[in-house]
Amino acid sequence: MATGALSKIFEELLNKDTLFKNREVLRSSHTPDYLPHREEQVNHLASILVSALRGDSPSNVLIYGKTGTGKTAVAKFVGKELEDMGEAKGLPLYVIYVNCEIVDTQYRLLAHLATYFGRDVPMTGWPTDRVYEEFREGLDSEFRIAIIILDEIDKLARRGDDVLYNLSRMNSNLKNSKVSIIGITNDLTFTDHLDPRVRSSLGEEELIFPPYNATQIEDILKQRAEEAFKEGVLDDTVIPLCSAYAAQEHGDARRALDLLRISAELAERRGDKRVTEEHVRMAQDKIEVDRVVEVVRTLPTQSKLVLASIVWLSGRMKSFTTGEIYRVYRQMCMYIGADVLTQRRVTDLISELDMLGIVNATVISKGRHGRTKEVSLSASIETIKLVLNEDYRLKELSGFRASTQTSLI
DNA sequence: CTTCCACGGGAACACTGGGGTG
């Protein structure tokens, strides 16, 4: 039977020596029981939230810090401890974690919260105030203390901070329950374009998470590695190297953990018994390539066209301006019969590519010759070309040449 | 000091996919 043969394959793979004891602890989503170098933040947050255990609503908190500085981990960790304490004391304490990168609109956030408290809200269709009412009634139906953690809160506030306004002053509309908000953001300027009233109530307390330095990241990696790996599979240099790489990336611990995990996975796949520096370097490349591939692949067609123009120009010169990109872009669109967007829109698309780390775009002033963005490719051109070619609509570009009237410069 | 180009914020619009109402 074929299944017999197949199960044999799996069996062999399963019996193959693994370097891992527990791979999960290396995932950044894993919340460990102890967070090295974050004692101060944990204590601070706990001291703010402790009033929940006395039946009061704690102050709202804003947490700032770059990616991979442990904001989410600390918030989740303290939240869980708090919930456990609440349970032990028989308090109706609810800690609700919402990632605003996924739940990224007012409507969806309120619908999510309402659903949490057992209300049925359709995915779309209702006026927002009605969803808000639904949530309020659901929450207020009995005595409760709710702590809402809004991760990546900047992604939500981008348009309309109405929800935040409503949520932050919600306590005055509640008879039985109390609500507090913990906002997490990596955008230090986040509060700038926020309604002043929201700003003051949301930021009653503020916590700053500084980036980790290389030695701190080393501690984190050591702690996790102990749980994750079998004895002696790591070369001594592996953890310092991972830490050094991550420290360059503004002390991103998540990055370091990914790097360590992927290094080990690569080693394992090649059947090596130990993880070495070489694996780390391979992993570093792999992460970068995977990131670019993933980003480019999921780009909408118009962005791909803009990127294709940039790639085309990169083959000819080092850097170029928005105007040049737009001229090439327009011709490409005509060439394959796609809609041509306005230059205004294209500048936005370029900025998005910049934010995604695929291109570099800096605004410069060329004096007499006006202001423009100077753009250059910042990821591997080969990788991007390869992925762009996967798109059947862009395949037709293979015969593309810019017409002579595209006098570049 | 003038001049010039594109930046980037904001308003307005079209369109989509959903809901409620009579």
Next chain:
DNA sequence: CACCCCAGTGTTCCCGTGGAAG
């Protein structure tokens, strides 16, 4: 069922503005 309401998204249109070359 027809019809209107709503949020969300991607886009266009309009326009004030930055800042170094000339």
